[in-house]
Amino acid sequence: MKALCWHGALDVRVDNVPDPKILNPRDAIVKITSTAICGSDLHIYDGFIPTMQSGDILGHEFMGEIVEVGPSVKNLKIGDRVVVPFTIACGSCEFCHRDLWSLCDNSNPNAWLIEPLYGHSPAGLFGYSHFFGGYAGGQAEYVRVPFADTGLFKVPSELTDEQVLFLTDIFPTGYMAAEHCDIKPGHVVAVWGCGPVGQFAIKSAFLLGAERVIAIDRVPERLELAKRYSGAEVLNYEEVDVGEAVKELTGGRGPDSVIDAVGLEAHGTNIDYWMDKAKQAVRLETDRPTALRQVIVACSKGGTVSVPGVYGGFIDKMPMGAAFNKGLTFKMGQTHVHRYLQPLIDRIQRGEIDPSFVVTHTLPLEQAPHGYEIFKKKQDNCIKVVLKP
Ligand code: NAD
Ligand code: ZN
Numbered sequence: 001m002k003a004l005c006w007h008g009a010l011d012v013r014v015d016n017v018p019d020p021k022i023l024n025p026r027d028a029i030v031k032i033t034s035t036a037i038c039g040s041d042l043h044i045y046d047g048f049i050p051t052m053q054s055g056d057i058l059g060h061e062f063m064g065e066i067v068e069v070g071p072s073v074k075n076l077k078i079g080d081r082v083v084v085p086f087t088i089a090c091g092s093c094e095f096c097h098r099d100l101w102s103l104c105d106n107s108n109p110n111a112w113l114i115e116p117l118y119g120h121s122p123a124g125l126f127g128y129s130h131f132f133g134g135y136a137g138g139q140a141e142y143v144r145v146p147f148a149d150t151g152l153f154k155v156p157s158e159l160t161d162e163q164v165l166f167l168t169d170i171f172p173t174g175y176m177a178a179e180h181c182d183i184k185p186g187h188v189v190a191v192w193g194c195g196p197v198g199q200f201a202i203k204s205a206f207l208l209g210a211e212r213v214i215a216i217d218r219v220p221e222r223l224e225l226a227k228r229y230s231g232a233e234v235l236n237y238e239e240v241d242v243g244e245a246v247k248e249l250t251g252g253r254g255p256d257s258v259i260d261a262v263g264l265e266a267h268g269t270n271i272d273y274w275m276d277k278a279k280q281a282v283r284l285e286t287d288r289p290t291a292l293r294q295v296i297v298a299c300s301k302g303g304t305v306s307v308p309g310v311y312g313g314f315i316d317k318m319p320m321g322a323a324f325n326k327g328l329t330f331k332m333g334q335t336h337v338h339r340y341l342q343p344l345i346d347r348i349q350r351g352e353i354d355p356s357f358v359v360t361h362t363l364p365l366e367q368a369p370h371g372y373e374i375f376k377k378k379q380d381n382c383i384k385v386v387l388k389p
Helices: 039-045 111-118 161-168 170-179 196-207 220-230 242-249 271-280 290-298 320-325 337-349 365-377
Strands: 002-006 012-016 028-036 061-069 081-084 142-145 188-192 212-217 233-236 257-260 304-307 329-332 361-364 385-388
Touching: 002 365, 012 365, 028 081, 028 161, 039 365, 061 142, 061 161, 081 161, 161 170, 161 337, 161 385, 170 196, 170 304, 170 337, 188 196, 188 290, 196 212, 196 220, 196 257, 212 220, 212 242, 220 233, 233 242, 242 290, 257 290, 290 304, 290 320, 361 365, 365 385
Parallel strands: 188 212, 188 257, 212 233, 257 304, 304 329, 361 385
Antiparallel strands: 002 012, 028 061, 028 142, 028 385, 061 081
16 A cells, blocks of 8 residues: 655655554554644654654544454444544553543553653554554555554544544644633633644634633734634734733733643744754754743733643753742643544534634645645645545
8 A cells, every 4th residue: 555654854755565454353444535744743754753763654643434343343344434533542441441541551562662751651643653652654545543442433424524534633632722721701812823733722712612812823824714713813923022912912911821732843933943953863852942931921820831732852941930930730741532522523513613624735645745845834825734545
């Protein structure tokens, strides 16, 4: 089959690779109909995620049709149309039972690699390095889905791929980020980053009752979409001093909660600087967590800092004194996608949101390398790329 493979920083190619096979009784094989490129894929593309190997298949946002099931999978059948959470979860460990699916204890066979660094291992992830289990991703024609009986969700036939595809990651991710803000009537939420995750965080903050949302980015089309689709007030950080502007928009008080939907900033203002950095080597830390510093300083006293943006390894120069003395609450992590899937399908069916609003490009899988390039460089008004294998 054809699959999008990583060969090093800024080097991804469509290769011919062996078809996946059922390995365990709870596996299923899915024929991919739609798959997307995520901001998290850019961290791999930039060379920031260690333990990638040349030839690893990328992609963790995908859906399709079941073509084969293992003997223990009783709730699904060949032909079912399904979406696949990017976090792999067994459904039976202590953490799955506590609804903390992205912390599953049984889905990362390479836990030994990550535990010396993190103490304990998070769940396995599709297409996201050997730290996270070394699972082949879904930017491909077919994929093997482990724990398929808990990890595959059937989707209503009247909804298009583009309306349900983002249930795999960015819709639940934006929604969980907003839910972490504990929004009360009258609250103001500020969101740093208007990429796909930021867009869903902004819309979700309104769905959860925020009175106002302030959205921050530097890309005009992304700010425009946040205004048009969700009704956010927008700030371009290249045109204003964000700290001052956010203060002014909130009567000097600061937003009740803040969301960092940026994460590792390989694609901030100075692309050339970061292209250079990315080419250097795989590394664990970044020295510029600018958005994270800004959200902490901007947040109102007693507020919540919600971090869906991905960080890895160590970051330096956190304004810990501001966080401590303002009594802030921090919430973060990989999304517990399984927890949100059904409630969010219901919201789509009720017409509260049409997740396809972020799609700007639909490309055949063969053009995935071009998709990565325009998504990273924000060229051609690119906000979200969907690939069709
Ligand atoms: P993206 O790269 O398309 O969007 C990031 C946006 O942030 C860009 O529009 C960029 O211009 C903007 N930005 C950069 N620096 C900024 C700054 N200092 N202030 C304000 N905006 C700034 O990526 P995305 O797909 O929207 O993903 C966003 C983040 O969410 C990534 O770090 C991704 O890895 C992460 N993510 C996390 C989870 C999770 O489970 N927690 C899931 C999916 C994605
Ligand atoms: Zn993703």
